[in-house]
C-alpha cells in the first residue's frame with residue numbers, strides 16, 4: 001500500500017501490529033480535495049470488498065483507556081456528558097504511548113462552530129443552529145469541573161497544568177467530528193442500528209458507547225457519494241465497499257446525512273448540494289406569533305406550550321427539501337388557535353388537534369414562514385450574488401460555509417411558502433396579488449394608470 005507521509009506509515013505499522021488489516025488498493029491521501037486527509041482507491045475495488053478491518057482492542061473508549069481503572073469509582077461516576085472520554089483521551093495523549101501513532105494523524109485545527117468568533121457566528125444569524133453551538137457549556141465544564149478534578153487527582157493525571165482548556169476543546173472536537181457509536185454492552189447488536197457515526201441524541205448517549213475508531217475516522221463524507229460502510233463484528237469493525245470504487249476515486253463513508261447546519265456545527269464543513277438539508281422552526285415562534293395574536297396571556301401561552309410538550313409534541317419543527325410543513329408544526333399552530341372550550345376538550349383527551357391544514361392554519365403557517373425569513377440579515381438574492389465570489393481572499397471559507405447554510409435554509413422556507421400559497425391561494429402573497437390585480441383593474445376602468453402607490457388610484461378607489 002502506497003503511503004505519502006512518515007506519520008501515515010507509522011500509523012499503518014501500529015495499526016497492523018495490533019491486528020488491523022488493510023486491502024492493498026486502499027491508500028491514504030493527506031489532502032483530498034480540500035477535505036483534509038482521506039482514503040482513495042489505488043486501483044479498482046469491487047463492491048462488497050473488505051477495505052480494512054479494525055480490531056476492537058484499538059478503539060479508544062472509556063473502557064480501553066486506563067483512567068477509569070485508576071480513579072476512585074465515586075470520582076469517576078461524578079463526571080458527566082463526554083467528559084469521562086475527553087479526560088481519558090487527554091491522559092492517554094499526555095501520559096501514554098498506546099495511541100501515539102493515532103493521535104499523530106488527527107487534526108489540531110477545526111472549523112466546527114465551537115471554534116468560530118462571535119463575528120463569524122453572526123453570519124449565521126437566523127439559523128437555529130446558533131442555539132446549539134455549545135461553546136459556553138464546554139467552557140463552563142472545563143472551568144467549573146475539569147480543572148479542579150484534574151488538580152484533585154494529580155496523582156493519576158500527572159502535572160495538572162498540561163490539561164489545558166485548548167487540549168480539552170481539541171479532544172472534545174475530535175469526539176464531535178470523528179466518534180462512532182459502538183455499543184459497549186451487546187457486541188452482537190443489530191448492524192442496522194449501530195453503523196452511524198452521527199447521533200442526534202449525542203448529549204444523552206451513554207459515554208461508554210462513544211468510541212474513537214482509528215482508520216474508520218479517516219474517511220470523509222459527501223452527500224450522495226458514500227461507497228463504504230462500517231460493519232460491526234464481535235472482534236472487529238469492518239469497513240466494506242458498498243459499490244464498485246474506480247481507481248483514483250475517494251472512499252466515502254456516510255455521517256448519517258446531517259443538514260448543512262449540523263455538518264458545520266459538528267464537522268466544520270458543508271455540502272454545496274445537500275439532499276438532507278432542512279430549516280428549523282422553534283415552538284417559541286408559534287407561541288409568540290399565534291399565541292399573542294389569539295389574545296392569550298403570557299401565562300396561557302406558556303401553559304399551552306408546556307402542554308404540547310407533555311403530550312409529546314416536539315419543540316422544534318424541521319422543514320426538509322420536500323417543503324412539506326411538519327405535522328407537529330400544524331398541530332402546534334392549531335393548539336394556539338383553539339378557543340378555551342376546545343382547548344379544555346383537547347386537554348381532557350390528552351390529544352392536540354389533528355395536523356390538518358385549513359385556511360386559518362395556512363395563513364398562520366405563512367406568517368410564521370415570513371417571520372422566519374425576516375430573521376436572517378440578508379435576502380436570498382444577496383446571498384446568491386455573494387456566493388458567486390470565488391476569490392477566497394474576498395469570501396473566506398467560514399463566510400462561504402455560513403452563506404451556504406443560510407441560503408439553503410432560506411430557499412427551503414421560500415419554497416415551503418410558495419407551496420403553501422399555491423395550495424391555499426387566499427393566504428399572504430396570493431391575497432396581496434389578488435388585491436393588486438383588483439386595484440389595477442379598477443384603475444384601468446377609471447382610465448388611469450393604476451399603481452399601488454399612485455394618488456390617482458386612491459382617488460379611483462374612493
Ligand SMILES: C[S@@+](CC[C@H](N)C(=O)[O-])C[C@H]1O[C@@H](n2cnc3c(N)ncnc32)[C@H](O)[C@@H]1O
Pocket residue numbers: 034035036037038105106107177178217218219220221222266267268269270
Ligand atoms: C471523520 S474526519 C475525516 C478525516 C479528516 N479529513 C482528517 O483529515 O483527518 C471528518 C472531518 O473531515 C473533513 N471532511 C469530511 N468530509 C468533508 C467534506 N465533504 N468536505 C470538507 N471537509 C470534509 C471535516 O473536517 C470533518 O470534520
